[in-house]
Amino acid sequence: MKAIVQDTYGPPAVLRLEETDRPVPGRGEVLIRVHAAGVDQGVWHLMAGMPYAVRAVFGLRAPKTRVRGMDVAGRVESVGPDVTRFRPGDEVYGSCNGSFAEYACAKEDALAPKPRNLGFAEAAAVPVSACTALKALRDSGRVQPGQKVLVLGASGGVGTFAVQLAKAFGAHVTGVCSAAKADLVRSIGADEVLDYGQTDPTDGTRRYDVILDIAGNRPVSRLRRALTARGTLVIVGGEGGGRWIGGNQRQLGALLLSPFVGHRLSTLASTEHHNELEVLTELIEAGSVTPVVDRTYPLAEVPDAIRYLREGHVRGKIVIRL
Template sequence: MRAIVQDRYGPTEMLRLQDVDVPKIGADEVLVRVHASGVDPGVWHLVTGLPYLVRLGFGLFRPASRVPGMDLAGVVEAVGSNVERFTPGDEVFGTGRGSYAEYASAPANRLAPKPRNLTFEQAAAVPISGQTALAAVRDAGQVRPGKRVLVIGAGGGVGTFAVQLAKALGAHVTGMCSTGKLDLVRSIGADEVVDYTRTDITDRGQRYDVVIDTAGNRRLAQLRLALVPTGVLVLVGGEAGTGKWLWGFDRQLRALLLSPLVSQRLVPLLSRESTENLVALTELIEAGALTPVVGRTYPLTEVAEALRHLEDGHSTGKTVVTI
């Protein structure tokens, strides 16, 4: 099968297309014929091995998986001996290993039936970013009807899901983004939009119950000024760091240490993928309350370009690779 491969950590330029064996699956796994796969900053970190911290979990000296890519949407080709939930021919979406390839393996408990009203490209945009936004809005942020929520990076991969999920949970949502994304963020349901190139969060004197930061380039002290005294700050991520060991992850660590000492709750987010979360997202998608925003799409041969498109940190919605 055709796959994008990497034999070492390094710049995206070293990724190349190769013929490799179709992956073998374990008893609890599913082999998926991949139709589309999502691209997100997490994959960039796993390709480059930066910050070094990621190597502890994903291969100390070289990537544990030679084929990058996690998000996938496609058709079940085969199932392991313990898998009862899926059969060959089922259309599925979720996260697996090595999805920048014609076939990928995925644990059955990280897959769900593809939402009926989505194309494979749209479905591939959902798993990581949608589940991250769900963890940020529903679980960490505990967003309820009437809560005032600020989403920073509202036009990005996670942000476009977070805005819609907070709206679906009945919140008053403010989306913060650059000028070119204001119309998009309004169109996905934000009650108010703020152009951060003109007004920063503390300039407006507004205080929010929940601030969800996907952009990662503001100091904790500044973010806390935008929160009510008992508010929740959810730190999803950010690519603003440069240190090769932590890459801005130190902000998450500082939040973890500071949170017990202040009245606000500061939550460094670590999202988890599961069938249950995918099903929760599917219900909203099929009810018309959640629609993935697909920005650019690239063919399998251009995965490196797709990852480079993310590098500048200003992509729109979710980037998708079609296979």
């Protein structure tokens, strides 16, 4: 089968299209014929091995898993022992290791039936980013109807889902993005859109019950100025912080500070599970949530897709079509 592989950490140039063996599903695994695969920042971190803390888990000198890609949508080709929820021919979506390939193996628990009203490309945009947004708002943020929610990074992969989910939970949503993406964020349901080039949403003139900071770099002290007295800050990813632990430095600081202040300061280490995917499927099929796909690329152009992602111009998600 054709797959995008890497044997060393580095820039997108380390990725190449190669013929490799088709994976064999193990116990509790499903073999998927991949129709589409999503691209997100997590793919870049694993490709680059940055921050260096990533390498402690995924391979010190080289990636343990050669094939990149996490989001996946496709049809079940075969199932391994003990799989009970799927059979060959089922249309599924979810996450796995190695979705930038014609075939990929995924754990049964990381998959759900594909929403009936989505094509494979749209479905592949959902799992990692939407599960992250769902857990950040529902579990960490505990968003309630009528609360004011601020989404920093509202036009990206996680952000576009976060805006829609917060609205589905009954919140008043303010999205922060560039002026060029304001219409998009408004079109997916934001009650108010702030251009970060013109307005500082953390200057203390506005207060929010929940702030979701996606891949930002603002100091925690500054974010707290925009919270209500008992407000909640949820940090998802982040930039800066150095080459060793990256944005985790800010997350660690927030966790250490949280017990000593009135605000609840929370971080997120998201994994995808069929329970969350099923919640998302219900919302998608009801029309409350719709994936935003910026553009699609063929499998051979995964390096170009990742370069475009890192340029910071993406609206929603990028998808690889097979």
